[in-house]
Amino acid sequence: MQKKLSLLAGVVMLASTANVSADTFEKRVSVGVIAGTTGFGGDISYRFHENLAVTARYTDGLDVDTDFEEDGVDYDADFGMKASSLKLDYFPLGGRFFISAGAMMPDIEASVTGTPQDGMTYELNGTNYSASQIGSVVGTATVADSTQPYLGWGWRSSNERGLGFFSEFGVVATDIDVSLHTTNGFENLDPTLRDDLRGEEESLKDDIDKLPVFPVALIGISYTF
Template identity: 50%
Template structure:
């Protein structure tokens, strides 16, 4: 009988400790400044449970310039990058490490200009044209895109801290080209221009996901 009462007493104590620990957690709000592969911005996270938080952020102001050669045309452009995010974070160990998933709202576009690589003629889909210019827009990602990642954030305790995150966002590649000069309204030319768009999209589509890396400093209330 004594052993039975001791066992019941130990179980009751353990349950009481677990309940006390669960009730001891208080929701926290963390705000921070970040920098990464989507630019520089800010973040806010509400940890309403010891294992779950809701996070929103926005970053922008990042620009990449580059060129790409297709047939006898070299395309040059500056890619402007910005993105917002709304994510649900899960802390499996109720500490700093978390897994996250949600939606990103990117705006990643470049205005491109095509220049003849050799001489003054453009080659589009194997055909040569004398044109004044070829220009257009390259979209890496826009709208709403799914996102997954993992990170480290000290939102379980008050005060200053650092945070980091690594993840991937899906892309939706799109290329739109236009040209000026004689013969650009010809149906055959337009078909070759559309073929050039498809070729550029296929090459750019090798980037099926965009890497997201973030470092930041935060304060938890």
């Protein structure tokens, strides 16, 4: 009987301590500026519990130029990066380290221009076309432009008032799409060229789609109120 009373007293004391901890936690709001792989911008984070916070973020203004080579055609792609997100941050130890899950709305798209390596002949899906016949091959390449799941982890001092640095690393799912056309519009009259352009799109899509996710990495400065 004495052991049961001691155990009961211990449980009551533990519950009381937990309630005190929850009652004494001060809710905090953090505002930050960011630079990362989806651009430059800012976020606001509301830490409403010792272990939980909700964060909204927007980034824009980063351009990345890259090249692809496909069967004798050099493609230049100028990607523009921007994204918004809403996520829940879980601080397992109640300190700075957190794990995030939520939704990201990335808009990662490039304008694409193809140039024949010999300057005269395009090889599209295994078929040769003269540049004088079809003009230039242009289009768009999209990595992601719709709401996608996001997972990440990082460090942030949102439990303490004042100025601080934070960082985050994560991944967002991609949805690759490529669309090509010729400047002369000859594919509207030639079904074979139209089919070859569709085949070229699939080849470029495979080149871009090496990873099923896009890496998100950022650093920032925040102030917690």
